[in-house]
Amino acid sequence: MEDLGEIVGEFLLESHENLDQIDRDLVHLEQDPNSRDLISRIFRAIHTIKGTSGFLAFGRLEKLAHAGESLLSKLRDGVQPVTPSTITTLLATIDGVRSLLTAIEENGSEGDVDVESIIVQVNAQMSAEAAPAAAPAVKAPAPAKAAAPAAETPAPLDETPARRAPDPVEGQRRPLGEMLVEAGAAQPVDVGSALQQQIEGDERKLGTILLDEGKAQPAAVSEALQTQTQTPKRSIADSAIRVDVDLLDTLLNMVGELVLARNQLVRGVMDIGDPGLVRSAQRLGMITSELQEGIMKTRMQPIEHIWSKLPRVVRDLSNGLGKQVQLVMQGKETELDRSLLEAVKDPLTHLVRNAVDHGIEEPDRRVASGKSPEGTLTLRAYHEGGHVAVEVADDGAGLNVERIAQKAVENGLLRPEQIASMDRRDIMAMVFQPGFSTAAKVTNVSGRGVGMDVVKTNIENIGGAVSVDSTPGEGTVWRLTIPLTLAIIQALTVDCGDQRYVVPQVAVLELVFIDGNSTKIEYASGAPVYRLRGKLLPLVRLDRALGLNVGGDQGVYIMVLQADGRRFGLVVDRVLNTEEVVVKALNSRFKDIGLYAGATILGDGKVGLILDVSSLARRSHLTADAERSNLEASSRASGAGGTGERLLVTAVGERRVAIPLDTVTRLEEFPRDRIEHAGSREVVQYRGQILPLVRLSHLLGAYSEEPEGDTVSVVVYSEGGRSVALVVDRIVDIAENSTTARRDAEEDGLVGTAVIQQRVTELLDVRRAILAADPNFYNDMTDENLVEV
Amino acid sequence: MASRQFATFEVADQLFGVEVHTVQEVLSYNEYTPVPLAPPAVGGLFNLRGQVIAAVDLRVQLGLARKALQGPVMNVILRGDGEPVSLLVDRIGEVVDLDDDTFEPPPDTLSGPTRELVVGTFKLDGRLMLALDVNQAVDTYRATN
Numbered sequence: 060m061e062d063l064g065e066i067v068g069e070f071l072l073e074s075h076e077n078l079d080q081i082d083r084d085l086v087h088l089e090q091d092p093n094s095r096d097l098i099s100r101i102f103r104a105i106h107t108i109k110g111t112s113g114f115l116a117f118g119r120l121e122k123l124a125h126a127g128e129s130l131l132s133k134l135r136d137g138v139q140p141v142t143p144s145t146i147t148t149l150l151a152t153i154d155g156v157r158s159l160l161t162a163i164e165e166n167g168s169e170g171d172v173d174v175e176s177i178i179v180q181v182n183a184q185m186s187a188e189a190a191p192a193a194a195p196a197v198k199a200p201a202p203a204k205a206a207a208p209a210a211e212t213p214a215p216l217d218e219t220p221a222r223r224a225p226d227p228v229e230g231q232r233r234p235l236g237e238m239l240v241e242a243g244a245a246q247p248v249d250v251g252s253a254l255q256q257q258i259e260g261d262e263r264k265l266g267t268i269l270l271d272e273g274k275a276q277p278a279a280v281s282e283a284l285q286t287q288t289q290t291p292k293r294s295i296a297d298s299a300i301r302v303d304v305d306l307l308d309t310l311l312n313m314v315g316e317l318v319l320a321r322n323q324l325v326r327g328v329m330d331i332g333d334p335g336l337v338r339s340a341q342r343l344g345m346i347t348s349e350l351q352e353g354i355m356k357t358r359m360q361p362i363e364h365i366w367s368k369l370p371r372v373v374r375d376l377s378n379g380l381g382k383q384v385q386l387v388m389q390g391k392e393t394e395l396d397r398s399l400l401e402a403v404k405d406p407l408t409h410l411v412r413n414a415v416d417h418g419i420e421e422p423d424r425r426v427a428s429g430k431s432p433e434g435t436l437t438l439r440a441y442h443e444g445g446h447v448a449v450e451v452a453d454d455g456a457g458l459n460v461e462r463i464a465q466k467a468v469e470n471g472l473l474r475p476e477q478i479a480s481m482d483r484r485d486i487m488a489m490v491f492q493p494g495f496s497t498a499a500k501v502t503n504v505s506g507r508g509v510g511m512d513v514v515k516t517n518i519e520n521i522g523g524a525v526s527v528d529s530t531p532g533e534g535t536v537w538r539l540t541i542p543l544t545l546a547i548i549q550a551l552t553v554d555c556g557d558q559r560y561v562v563p564q565v566a567v568l569e570l571v572f573i574d575g576n577s578t579k580i581e582y583a584s585g586a587p588v589y590r591l592r593g594k595l596l597p598l599v600r601l602d603r604a605l606g607l608n609v610g611g612d613q614g615v616y617i618m619v620l621q622a623d624g625r626r627f628g629l630v631v632d633r634v635l636n637t638e639e640v641v642v643k644a645l646n647s648r649f650k651d652i653g654l655y656a657g658a659t660i661l662g663d664g665k666v667g668l669i670l671d672v673s674s675l676a677r678r679s680h681l682t683a684d685a686e687r688s689n690l691e692a693s694s695r696a697s698g699a700g701g702t703g704e705r706l707l708v709t710a711v712g713e714r715r716v717a718i719p720l721d722t723v724t725r726l727e728e729f730p731r732d733r734i735e736h737a738g739s740r741e742v743v744q745y746r747g748q749i750l751p752l753v754r755l756s757h758l759l760g761a762y763s764e765e766p767e768g769d770t771v772s773v774v775v776y777s778e779g780g781r782s783v784a785l786v787v788d789r790i791v792d793i794a795e796n797s798t799t800a801r802r803d804a805e806e807d808g809l810v811g812t813a814v815i816q817q818r819v820t821e822l823l824d825v826r827r828a829i830l831a832a833d834p835n836f837y838n839d840m841t842d843e844n845l846v847e848v
Numbered sequence: 849m850a851s852r853q854f855a856t857f858e859v860a861d862q863l864f865g866v867e868v869h870t871v872q873e874v875l876s877y878n879e880y881t882p883v884p885l886a887p888p889a890v891g892g893l894f895n896l897r898g899q900v901i902a903a904v905d906l907r908v909q910l911g912l913a914r915k916a917l918q919g920p921v922m923n924v925i926l927r928g929d930g931e932p933v934s935l936l937v938d939r940i941g942e943v944v945d946l947d948d949d950t951f952e953p954p955p956d957t958l959s960g961p962t963r964e965l966v967v968g969t970f971k972l973d974g975r976l977m978l979a980l981d982v983n984q985a986v987d988t989y990r991a992t993n
Contacts, residue, residue, distance in 0.1 A: 658893060
């Protein structure tokens with residue numbers, strides 16, 4: 060019984076492979092209906108499945124395969140032409156076979172998979188007279204004729220030899236006569252008569268008969284013979300064997316050990332210094348490296364493996380949507396680690412479906428915009444800097460950036476005023492946000508707003524990245540960047556404290572050295588930031604994140620990292636170099652910490668921890684928020700004016716007014732025309748709230764010209780769900796409060812005056828300013844706040 | 849009479865033992881990589897022929913101060929549940945065959961963290977060996993005070 064189990068297992072494995080090939084061949088055949096080569100190949104594959112299933116007593120499977128085979132034999136014999144509807148029927152048959160195989164795989168029997176309806180469909184495709192012979196199970200039904208009018212037309216290929224060699228069943232070799240006719244080297248009539256001679260007892264070979272009778276050229280015959288012997292090229296069974304992946308993994312680990320043992324040996328040999336030994340050790344070293352490379356390669360598979368299902372997907376989908384799509388594949392031999400291929404499969408399929416559904420337009424719309432009615436979907440895979448890039452490119456209408464921006468605003472992902480200053484590609488990247496869809500209508504394919512975020516998560520889970528670029532009217536390119544293997548990543552090694560850590564390079568955008576003079580770390584309300592080309596980059600100190608002693612701000616490096624769509628800077632002591640590291644699983648007990656993505660063995664043989672960039676990113680937001688609320692609390696407790704506090708310096712008319720940074724929640728720019736009036740107050744709609752504004756120039760009685768520009772700068776202060784905005788002319792700087800030269804204010808609305816950055820700066824009485832904007836601001840607050848006053 | 853084999857080792861002058869079949873190997877190792885934010889009982893990580901092994905500081909598990917990881921430290925590497933784990937110990941002892949009749953439950957006077965790690969006492973010639981509960985001993989999330 061066990062033997063049988065093994066045979067069934069092998070049959071399933073082989074059949075699944077064959078089915079994938081048939082799928083591809085059928086889609087091909089549709090484009091090239093006259094290719095006898097393809098038909099024979101499909102025929103042989105189905106025939107094999109039929110034969111084996113008969114032998115293993117899978118009756119229904121055999122019956123279904125037989126029906127498919129009958130239809131194919133009609134196509135092969137040219138009795139019936141290849142039409143899109145025959146292809147559809149054949150594909151349905153293949154699907155039937157596939158679900159039967161799945162049933163067998165799952166519970167050892169054929170289960171209750173419905174084959175009858177498929178067989179009916181197949182018979183309907185065959186011309187009425189042929190049907191009874193070919194279908195033992197079902198009587199040729201009446202709708203058959205209606206469904207397949209084309210099948211009734213006489214076969215166009217009457218020229219084929221009437222008597223061909225007996226059915227080329229197993230099809231190991233194609234008949235020589237057929238090949239000669241195809242190549243135009245012999246006349247069908249001559250081949251026919253030569254075959255007749257053979258049947259009548261002539262023992263000479265077909266080629267010999269033709270040659271002897273001068274009906275064919277010797278060169279053509281020998282060429283055909285040569286091709287004939289090479290034909291079963293497709294089955295690589297002779298040159299390849301199946302290997303258990305676990306075995307490969309074990310080998311890989313053992314090679315890893317070998318490498319380390321070699322390193323120790325080489326070190327020892329160097330100490331001894333014997334030239335003979337050194338040579339042997341070096342040779343051992345080289346062999347080990349090559350062995351390691353070889354084992355790595357065994358785990359690699361061409362991306363074709365996952366692409367092979369896509370022609371079928373594209374065909375079914377585009378037919379269903381009434382679109383014409385041509386699928387072009389480039390670089391299908393590009394290799395990826397097996398486990399990665401599996402992980403990329405679903406995201407890739409999703410992108411392809413999405414491109415057909417939303418990317419490529421309907422034929423009439425394409426024609427209207429001056430394009431060919433047939434859209435092109437290009438899959439491209441190539442190596443790029445230690446990664447594999449996989450692109451899904453369509454020549455459709457392109458992404459509608461305005462629509463995405465609008466949607467992002469509706470969903471509260473962006474504020475309208477942000478959009479003007481945003482890069483087009485950053486706006487497009489919003490489609491990777493959860494629940495984001497701009498599809499006007501929901502189809503069963505896409506448009507439900509699930510998917511792109513899943514694509515992104517899946518790709519990021521394997522250490523990859525995904526991006527999108529689009530040109531209106533010309534198309535969209537989705538781009539996956541995938542590491543070559545899960546086991547080996549490009550990484551930067553960094554020092555923090557006295558330990559070395561590893562950062563995956565895919566997350567690293569750039570490095571900045573902080574010398575403390577021209578480049579420096581600043582603090583916004585306790586949260587470290589860096590001005591990266593004018594924009595504030597939130598910083599995470601690695602030492603702080605790891606709970607180590609916090610070092611200084613000078614002579615350190617900022618690694619600008621991107622993860623989970625967030626950009627942030629990681630402050631480390633030193634950046635050493637980039638290298639390829641082998642990722643080792645980390646003991647499960649450290650999973651809870653969350654900061655480590657794994658471990659690796661560094662060059663010196665020590666273990667190095669690989670940092671999990673996205674969890675650092677998440678953590679950075681938590682800590683920043685936590686620190687801010689701490690600081691807010693403490694500053695309220697101690698009152699304004701503590702030494703060393705951070706001040707936001709603003710310009711109000713000619714005056715400089717400083718606001719304690721701790722009290723600032725956010726800095727915003729509002730378009731001037733969004734300011735509305737409620738009673739005597741100015742307000743602006745902000746995040747679903749009405750935000751009262753107070754102009755510091757009015758409050759302080761400053762003489763202020765209306766500054767130029769379409770926007771106003773405001774300082775937003777929020778507490779307990781209420782917010783007010785203080786309008787200033789301009790944000791000048793963030794500065795440290797020096798305690799020198801300070802005196803109490805005589806003016807209303809100020810708490811004092813101080814010299815900051817060598818200039819006299821007034822310190823704002825924040826409380827008064829807030830009350831001026833919203834007299835009820837503190838009324839809802841708890842008593843503690845009142846006690847403090 | 850039933851007997852069992854124990855691998856013995858010393859921590860803070862006390863002799864401990866684990867059944868031999870739970871031990872993968874014993875070796876001394878120099879360099880450990882600390883894991884920030886990990887439970888205090890984690891001494892560090894080291895590289896065992898390409899495999900990353902977590903070393904559990906038995907002293908911390910016993911409620912003592914951390915072991916200083918300078919110079920070579922002995923590791924008793926346990927097969928663990930799928931992934932090997934190492935126990936950092938002071939000194940390796942012999943492998944001993946112990947009859948079951950030399951076994952007694954832990955004395956009632958034994959308390960504190962050690963009590964939770966120990967399944968019983970074996971009376972050897974001249975000294976006592978505490979048999980460790982392997983799962984408890986490597987559980988770094990066990991509450992230690």
